[in-house]
Each structure stands twice: as structure tokens, then as C-alpha cells.
């Protein structure tokens with residue numbers, strides 16, 4: 001009994017506990033009352049009382065705000081003004097407010113969210129999130145802001161998991177989830193179909209992921225959809241104001257924006273810190289070891305090895321032995337920063353994210369001239385853009401930004417070719433000169449040759465004047481082609497070697513000495529530039545991070561507005577007070593058909609209905625498409641989005657039930673499930689939310705397929721009768737059985753119809769896609785059979801003809 005009591009205590013169910021207590025008491029006092037008399041007190045003090053306290057706390061919290069229980073420690077206070085999808089009460093201008101909106105849950109007032117309140121966050125993840133963000137408040141903010149890039153950096157958190165946490169946090173914040181409005185699987189797939197289309201307009205994965213957080217809100221939380229409407233309206237106005245060229249530019253910039261890459265673990269490979277004492281080694285290892293290799297050196301040989309293995313050596317102290325020259329010494333270890341040791345580290349963030357940052361800055365620049373959506377493009381942003389644009393992909397000068405670096409790079413690139421070319425010209429001149437010469441030796445010269453002196457020496461002497469002249473001209477040509485400075489000109493003096501040879505060759509040692517000198521100059525210049533740039537950019541990282549976040553968030557609303565503009569959508573008018581359940585649509589176009597066939601090929605449909613209606617009509621007349629379109633409009637309207645119609649008015653809803661065409665005819669399983677579903681809908685009709693009756697739309701498409709036609713008509717009639725009794729239900733059933741349903745219905749039900757007049761010369765149905773009010777339309781399947789017969793041949797035509805004869 002104690003065990004059971006304990007289990008009940010753990011699950012905090014006071015009524016079960018009291019029941020348990022009651023049973024125990026009976027058992028105990030009637031049967032085993034000779035047990036210890038303190039048992040009764042024990043049960044009450046240790047199980048009933050704590051349970052009552054906990055339960056009463058929970059009940060207080062639910063009745064107060066539906067927010068989470070207050071606790072100690074950190075929390076994010078959320079006020080309507082700082083919610084990501086702002087819960088700011090801004091009544092849409094399209095709202096027909098004939099009275100106060102349905103009582104929203106108290107989520108709109110200040111409340112607190114703790115990490116553990118968010119579904120999916122256990123103890124370990126809670127700790128990791130706090131460790132990563134520095135505090136629980138920051139972690140909660142990050143979740144509510146949907147900062148997926150940062151969340152993905154939390155240990156063990158995949159993108160999928162981070163997205164799911166963001167959705168859960170969003171749900172915790174608003175108190176509602178998509179499932180509160182979308183009550184059937186088909187309603188959910190309609191919503192997912194819309195999201196899929198919407199996501200195609202997103203330029204960044206951030207925006208695409210964010211779209212999952214845009215859900216249809218029930219009547220009691222339409223304040224949240226107002227915030228969405230406001231955002232989309234602002235961005236639609238922006239799109240209207242932009243020129244086609246600007247739109248192309250914005251689209252291009254947005255497509256370049258990627259999640260920011262972090263540089264925390266960057267390792268500098270060409271630098272090393274040498275320590276000559278254990279103390280310095282340990283401190284340097286701890287402070288800089290993550291980014292720069294640190295070595296404890298104890299002898300000159302080791303020291304020399306490190307000097308030659310690394311381009312740059314950093315010291316905080318000197319050894320007792322001699323060491324090579326060429327190191328960077330930092331006297332004040334404590335105050336030396338990583339950026340001072342390796343300026344390229346702080347530059348790395350800008351290098352790695354250069355494309356994204358430039359795109360964001362250019363986007364900010366273009367938006368600043370067209371709107372006030374971004375906080376203006378300041379002189380600081382312009383400077384930042386200039387600085388970041390000057391870098392190449394390694395943080396060096398980008399081509400065209402430093403004339404001297406460009407000149408030096410040109411030399412490196414063209415030196416070998418220029419030397420070879422000059423050597424070729426020189427050789428040719430020498431050849432010409434030699435072939436036009438004769439050599440006459442005097443007696444002394446002949447004696448020299450005979451005593452072993454090389455004839456080349458004598459020839460060289462003879463032609464040296466010419467050679468010097470030609471060589472000088474070749475060097476001057478090199479100087480001019482490579483735009484060499486005086487000191488560089490001096491360095492190429494021996495590029496053709498010391499001796500006169502023909503053909504003339506390039507002295508590879510001299511050439512590589514020269515190139516080494518030029519490369520050193522480039523490196524020196526790059527290092528100085530990096531140092532200067534990293535100093536200028538230090539402290540700008542946070543500005544850049546918020547700029548990128550702003551650009552990503554811009555993409556969310558800009559893409560949503562782009563989607564709305566592409567399908568010429570308009571904002572609906574939602575009636576929140578009227579007792580009537582209705583919708584009224586003018587010139588609507590099914591989004592899925594528009595996507596498939598193109599907007600201009602879809603015929604606009606107008607239709608309005610209230611309470612309970614049957615929509616009858618011709619096969620292929622567009623009933624399913626219309627029902628789907630109305631579902632799209634209901635969902636989008638409750639999301640705060642515009643709808644694909646010239647105008648759309650509706651009574652606000654809490655729930656949407658959509659039953660698509662049943663796939664299994666005469667399937668007992670499908671039949672039973674459908675009846676159970678409707679029983680659930682009717683049961684819920686009687687439930688109240690926040691003291692208000694639940695307003696719902698129930699759309700069903702050809703429900704008759706669930707069983708044989710006669711029985712179907714009876715079942716549907718029964719369902720419609722039940723819905724007629726519910727003033728809060730907006731019911732629209734598409735059916736080919738309007739007449740038998742009416743016969744079986746004890747209450748009058750409105751029937752509208754889509755009727756076809758025949759086939760046109762292209763065998764298209766001549767049909768008015770907008771239903772005629774109070775009209776039972778014939779299904780006229782014979783028209784479709786006729787169409788198939790006329791458009792086919794051979795065996796197919798024989799088959800269709802046979803069917804045709806049946807009518």
C-alpha cells in the first residue's frame with residue numbers, strides 16, 4: 001500500500017491518492033486495524049499532504065497564466081514586446097472587431113520560461129545549454145529567437161534536435177502548437193503543403209527553418225497572428241516599392257548569406273611559442289595552447305630546430321644559451337592577447353565569413369536607401385564593408401586594393417617567363433653578332449692557346465663589349481616589363497650569370513634569390529596589413545553577428561511577402577465576435593493548382609457559405625480543389641498570412657477538421673475510423689476553452705466512399721443533423737449524394753452546386769467553377785465518359801463507348 005501510495009504521490013494525482021487512501025483506510029481499519037495506529041498519520045503527512053501542496057501549486061499556475069511554475073534561479077521574463085514573433089497586441093486593420101476578441105490565455109502578460117519547462121530538455125542538455133550560452137536566460141533567449149546556428153554549436157545538439165527545441169520553446173512561449181488548430185492529419189498535410197510552397201521562396205536555410213514556427217493560431221491567440229500580419233505587410237510594401245533590379249540584387253545577396261562559422265578552434269600552423277622554463281611553458285600552454293603550439297626548449301639545438309621549422313617564433317623570456325635571430329618578443333605575458341600574437345586569428349572570423357558579411361552589408365546598404373527595415377546603413381557599416389571587401393580569402397590584400405602588393409605579385413607571377421624571354425633575345429643577338437664576326441689571333445694569343453688558355457676566354461674578351469651592351473638592354477627590358485624598383489633592378493644584375501655563354505641561360509640561383517626577396521616583401525606587407533586590419537576589425541564581431549541575424553530574419557518576412565506577392569494574395573478579414581459561422585470568398589485560386597498550372601491558368605472561384613452546407617456537383621468540376629482552397633485560406637488566415645483570393649472574410653475559428661477523400665471504399669476499418677473521428681469532433685463541440693465555446697470548421701470530401709451509397713447517405717445525414725445543432729460549427733461536405741442525404745435529413749440543409757453544361761470543342765468541361773447557391777448540381781459522369789471516348793482510339797475507345805451506352 002505504501003508503495004502504491006508513493007507511486008501515486010510521484011505522479012501527483014491527488015484524487016487517485018485520496019482514492020487510494022480511502023481504500024487503504026477501509027482495508028486497514030476494517031481488516032487489519034491492529035496494525036500500527038500511526039499508519040494513518042504517516043500516509044497523510046508523507047503522501048497526502050505534500051501531494052495536495054504540489055497539486056494546489058500546479059492548479060494555481062494553470063488557472064493563473066497557463067505559464068510554468070515559478071521557481072528559483074534564472075528565467076526569461078517575456079513581455080509581449082520582446083517576443084520573437086511579437087505578441088504585441090496590434091489589432092490588424094482587417095479585423096472586423098465588433099467586440100472584444102476571445103479571451104486569450106494569459107501568455108500575453110509577463111511570464112517566465114525556464115529551460116526545463118521546454119519539452120525535450122533534460123538535465124544534461126540543460127547543463128550543456130547553460131554552459132554554452134553562459135546563463136539560462138541567454139539559452140532561453142536563443143531558443144526563443146530561433147538562433148539555430150548557435151544552438152547547433154551546443155555539444156550533442158544536431159540541427160534536427162535544435163529545430164525541434166526551437167519549436168517546443170515557441171510553443172511554450174505562445175501556449176499553442178499547430179496541433180491545437182489543425183485537428184486532422186489531412187488538415188496538417190494541407191498546412192505542410194503550404195509551408196513547402198512557402199519555403200521555396202526562402203533564400204536561407206534559417207528562413208526556411210523559421211517557417212515551421214509560423215503556425216495557425218486559434219481564435220484566442222489571434223494576437224500572435226496579428227504580429228505576423230504586420231511583418232508581412234511591411235515587407236510586401238517594401239517589395240512594391242523596390243525596382244526589379246533592386247529585387248534581383250536583394251535576392252542575390254540573401255542567397256549568399258550562410259550561417260556564421262566560428263573560429264574558436266583555429267590552430268595557427270606557422271607560429272610557435274618557445275618557453276625556457278616550466279612556469280612559462282605551463283602558463284603559455286594554458287593561455288594560448290589551443291591556438292598556437294607551445295614548446296619547452298632546453299638546449300640550443302632544439303631551439304635552432306624550432307626556429308627553422310616555424311616561420312615565426314614567439315618568446316616571453318630568453319634562454320641562457322645563444323639562439324638564432326628573428327623572433328617576436330612579448331615582455332608582458334599577463335596582458336598579451338592572442339590577437340597580438342597572431343592577428344590573423346581575429347581576422348579569421350572575417351575571412352571565413354567574408355562572403356556572408358559582405359552580402360549582409362550590401363543588403364543593409366540597399367535596404368537603407370529603400371526602407372527603414374534595417375537600422376540604417378551607418379558610416380561605420382560602410383567602413384566595415386570597405387575593410388572586409390579589401391581582404392582575399394586568406395585575409396591578405398584582395399587584388400586591386402593595394403597597388404604595391406599587386407606589383408609584387410605580378411613580379412612573382414611573371415619573373416621566370418620574363419627572364420627566359422630576355423635570355424632568348426640576348427642569345428639571338430649574340431648569335432647574330434658572332435656569326436657576323438671573324439676571329440684573328442695574334443702571336444701572343446696563339447701562344448696563350450697553346451699554353452692551355454681556353455679559347456673561350458679569348459673569344460669572350462673579344463665580344464664582351466657587345467655582350468655587355470646586349471645584356472644591359474635585356475636587363476632594362478626585364479625592369480620595364482616587371483616594373484622593378486632600383487634596388488630590385490640591382491638584384492637581377494647576375495640573372496644571366498657571370499660568364500659569357502651562348503646561348504645565354506638564366507642563372508637559377510640568382511632568379512630564385514630575386515623571387516625570394518620579392519616574396520619576403522609581399523609577406524612583410526601582408527603581415528603589416530593583417531595587423532592593421534585585425535586592429536581595425538577587433539570588437540566588430542558582435543556587430544557583424546547581429547547584422548547577420550537581422551539579415552536572416554529579414555529573409556523570413558521578405559520571403560513570406562515574396563510568396564504572398566507571387567500568388568497575388570490579400571489579407572483576410574476575420575470576424576471575432578459574431579455568433580455566425582461563415583466564410584465568404586471572392587476570386588480565390590487554389591495554391592496547389594496555381595503552382596502546378598501557373599496562376600493565369602487557374603479559374604478564379606467565388607463562394608460563400610455558413611453553418612452547414614453540402615456542395616454538390618459535376619465530376620471534375622473542381623469541388624475538391626475548392627474545398628482545398630478554402631482550407632488553405634482558413635489556415636493562412638489564422639497564421640496571419642494573406643490568402644490566395646481577391647477578398648476573404650471569415651468567422652474566427654479555434655479548430656479546423658479536414659477530412660480528405662477516403663481512399664478505401666467499403667473498408668470496414670476506414671468506415672469505423674471515420675465514424676470514431678466524427679464522434680470525437682462532436683464530443684469536443686461540447687467542450688469549452690477558456691470559458692468560450694470552441695468554434696470549428698469541419699470540411700469533408702466525398703465521405704460517401706466509406707461505405708455503400710445508400711448507407712453513406714444515411715450516415716452523412718446523421719452527421720449533418722448533429723452539426724446543425726452546433727452553432728459554433730462551420731460545416732461543408734462535398735458529396736455526390738446530395739439528394740439521398742436530404743431525404744434522410746430531419747433538418748433543412750443548404751445545398752450548393754457546381755454544374756457543367758457540356759464539353760467545348762477542345763473537350764474541356766464547360767463549367768462555372770463557382771458554385772451556384774441553393775442548387776443541387778448533377779454529377780453528370782457521362783460528360784467525362786464522353787470526353788474520354790472522344791479523345792481516345794482503339795480498344796480504349798471501345799471500352800469508353802460501352803460505358804457511354806449505359807447512360
Ligand SMILES: Nc1ncnc2c1ncn2[C@@H]1O[C@H](COP(=O)(O)OP(=O)(O)OP(=O)(O)O)[C@@H](O)[C@H]1O
Nearest residue numbers: 601602603604618619620621622623624625626769
Ligand atoms: N479553378 C480551377 N481552375 C482550373 N482548373 C481547375 C479548377 N478547379 C479544378 N480544376 C481542374 O479540374 C480537375 C478536377 O478538379 P477536382 O478534383 O477538384 O474536381 P471534383 O469536382 O472534386 O471531381 P470529382 O467529383 O470527380 O472528384 C483538377 O485537377 C484541375 O485540373
